[in-house]
Amino acid sequence: MSEVKAKINVLDYLGIGTAIFAAFAISAIPSFSWRAFIFACIAAAIMMPVNIRRLAKIIKQEIPILHRVAIAFVLLIILGPLSVLDGEDQKTRQLVALQAQEQKAQEEKYNSVLSQGMTATSPEVAYKSLDAARSIKPLPPEAESKYMESAGEYGLRIMKENPHLALTMLQQSVSSGRASKEVKKAFDEMQAKIQQEQAKAQREQAKAQKEQSIAALVSEGKKQFDAKSYAAVIETHKKLKAADPQNTHLDSLKSQSQDELAEQVRAASEAKKVLEVAGEKPENSAWDGSVKAVKNWMKANLPDPDSTKDEEWWKVVPTKAKDGLPCWGVRAQFRTKNQFGAYELVNMYFHIRHNEVIEVTQ
DSSP: OOOOOOOOOOOHHHHHHHHHHHHHHHTGGGGGGHHHHHHHHHHHHHHHHHHHHHHHHHHHHOOOOOHHHHHHHHHHHHHHHHHHHHHHHHHHHHHHHHHHHHHHHHHHHHHHHHHHHHHOOOHHHHHHHHHHHHSSSSHHHHHHHHHHHHHHHHHTTTTTTTTHHHHHHHHHHHHTOOOOOOHHHHHHHHHHHHHHHHHHHHHHHHHHHHHHHHHHHHHHHHHHHTTOOOOOOOHHHHHHHHHHHTOOOTHHHHHHHHHHHHHHHHHHHHHHHOOOHHOSHHHOOOOOOOOOOOHHHHHHHHHHHEEEEEEOOOEEEEETTTOOOOOEEEEEEEEOOOOTTTEEEEEEEEEEEETTEEEEEE
């Protein structure tokens, strides 16, 4: 008689899945995870309505491949979060244990250096030990008092080797009110000495700054003179005298600048008079320096003007003609053919009014 295979329904698969899941969850209980315990309880509750005998029959039967995949997928979904959560708990416990271990080590170190500092007879050992303990956590009142006393005594010993550290330690002791008379006296003397040194350094710094400022003014005045900024030179000379009345570096340049300014005023006045009598100033050509009024005179008066070759042109300046009245003057040097057809070098001075040459001199 053939055996009739039992029909497998959803509840059967659920029973299989929860049974396996319960086994995994219960196995996680030794790690003391409350999540594992809760999952185990849930699995057991789901497992209760499943018929154990029927489950045994189901296990003996051949389960289709798709059903196996479905079971594996369900187990993965259920067991995955459990493993992740349990892993996080493990990390948290390890971190807490590590922190507790570090705290214990710090406490042991604190007690060790505190005991060493309290029993030490040497101010150096007492100060360094109690300072190490103080860096971990506050000292008890008795230890704090000894720390301040040892700071003053140790500070006295290292005054020559390390005065800055010694001053800090003496100040600690004095501020706490635990310093001896010797410590207080040493602290006051060091403070007075430091104040004197600071005042000296400030004076030297001010002197150096003043010297730099004076040197900068002298340099600036020379540059201004080279740039023909004569009014600026006079102003800089005034600033220099205000900073250093005995300094004479710019005296000569100041006098020359005053002369130059006076000459500029005189030239401007003369140019104004020339402008009124002789008209606008003729301009030297930017190309070759020639003056148009002189070129016109050459064309009208030289034997062979086309043969003229310019050699040199001077700048147009205000001057006076033979009649004593102002005019514009310019000197020109050129080569030209004479009446015999030979080239000769000519150097002439031309007097100009209203863009016309009025007279020519050598």
